Amino acid sequence: MNVKVKQNFRSGFVGIVGKPNVGKSTLLNQLIAEKVAAISRRPQTTRNKITGICHLPGGQIILMDTPGIHDGRTKLNRFMVETARKTFDDADVILFLIDAKRRFREEDEYVLELIKKSKTPKILAVNKIDLIPKNRILGLIDELRQRENFLHIIPLSGLHGDGLDILKKVLLEILPEGPEYFPPGMVTDCPEKFIAAEMIREKIIKLTHLELPYAAAVEVEKIVEGKKGVLVVDAAISIERESQKKILIGKGGERLKMVGQYAREEIEKLFGSKVYLNLFVRVKKNWRQDDRYLKDFGYSHDSY
Ligand SMILES: Nc1nc2c(ncn2[C@@H]2O[C@H](COP(=O)(O)OP(=O)(O)OP(=O)(O)O)[C@@H](O)[C@H]2O)c(=O)[nH]1
Ligand SMILES: [Mg+2]
Missing domain, CATH: 3.40.50.300 (P-loop containing nucleotide triphosphate hydrolases)
Structure with missing residues (x-):
């Protein structure tokens, strides 16, 4: 450093x-x-x-x-x-x-x-x-x-x-006398993709916790600049079972839409620009017990 x-x-x-x-x-x-x-x-x-x-x-x-x-x-x-x-x-x-x-x-x-x-x-x-x-x-x-x-x-x-x-x-x-580790204005060294994923996960917890406690993992796969400076964010939500997919998506897609809307507002604040958020839902069977998935989602000390 x-x-x-x-x-x-x-x-x-x-x-x-x-x-x-x-x-x-x-x-x-x-x-x-x-x-x-x-x-x-x-x-x-x-x-x-x-x-x-x-x-x-x-x-x-x-x-x-x-x-x-x-x-x-x-x-x-x-x-x-x-x-x-x-x-x-x-x-x-x-x-x-x-x-x-x-x-x-x-x-x-x-x-x-x-x-x-x-x-x-x-x-x-x-x-x-x-x-x-x-x-x-x-x-x-x-x-x-x-x-x-x-x-x-x-x-x-x-x-x-x-x-x-x-x-x-x-x-x-x-704290000891020490160096300025990070430049002024820098608030975190966590990657933007990680924080955006956390904002999405937060909204999932808020809107589904009673029915889907701890079942979701979120990966932001891509952030690209689209037309007129809008940031296009692609994120995948993984859940553990097919039956949970219905709960997360909700009737007529209403619930997932709300997750997307609330998360988008939060991510817009984070990036200070307009965001277009695409959410995909995937089933990764029993991911919380699967080393391979845990690693993919960043829940493994080997992934550091
Ligand atoms: N009234 C009050 N509520 C607080 C305060 N600090 C946090 N909360 C609430 O406590 C709840 C938990 O807050 P978090 O910051 O998510 O707690 P945490 O310790 O990070 O929780 P984990 O990540 O699950 O370990 C939220 O509903 C917060 O709004 C406080 O100073 N006063
Ligand atoms: Mg916490």
Whole structure:
């Protein structure tokens, strides 16, 4: 990597980890003021490591959003948890997120036991404080302080932005002096095709989760410039069974049309230009248990 060294500039990598649904991806997007990570109210939304770059006057915080750590059984689940675990030692700081409303649960304890094995410094962020009364926050922090010796405990709301300035300040103080890894204005090093695919997957989760939980994978196959600067995006959605195809497409194609419309709006924001989105649906039998498909979809550590 070609890096620039500036005086008094701090930089480094922060792994955002926690159980599913605590708000890791929401926090990443807020910190970089751009939407690169898919968000949903369902657990297990994020499947890969997603990088976001937060540019500050005194430095650069490179955030790594990770899949929620959980006890899932499919090969896909195992890939997700392994992806999160791999960041523990790659990071300069581990940012462990919990949900204030749910307090500290068994699933959080499980994550804590895992991160304790890493020597990387750890910060606890108590997210979603907008959901609890203000006068309960201090009590909760005291309780958490007794549980483990964290470097800092920071209450915040990723959704509403409370506490993020303090979080950035604290992270920057911990990070070492270092180079400007990425040029100003660059918010992620994830490929555009990957982020566009995540936006499509997010809409599929929103519109079909109850009937098709976790069944879809999305690959953006092509992005080409068409007439009048319109970007033509071709994406394939893979599902596990023929019967799921009907559910995804919906009566008269209505549901797939909605997925396409919502995803297109999101991708237009991302690229800052008009987009024409073509969606294809394919059946890849039991792909979540098939090494070959998992690799094709980028859910394999060999594919890096
Ligand atoms: N009220 C409130 N809701 C939040 C906050 N942060 C995130 N959420 C909501 O929590 C849900 C989960 O958010 P995500 O960012 O997808 O959570 P995640 O930790 O990335 O989840 P996985 O990728 O499944 O591990 C969404 O409905 C968010 O809108 C917050 O600060 N306050
Ligand atoms: Mg996520």
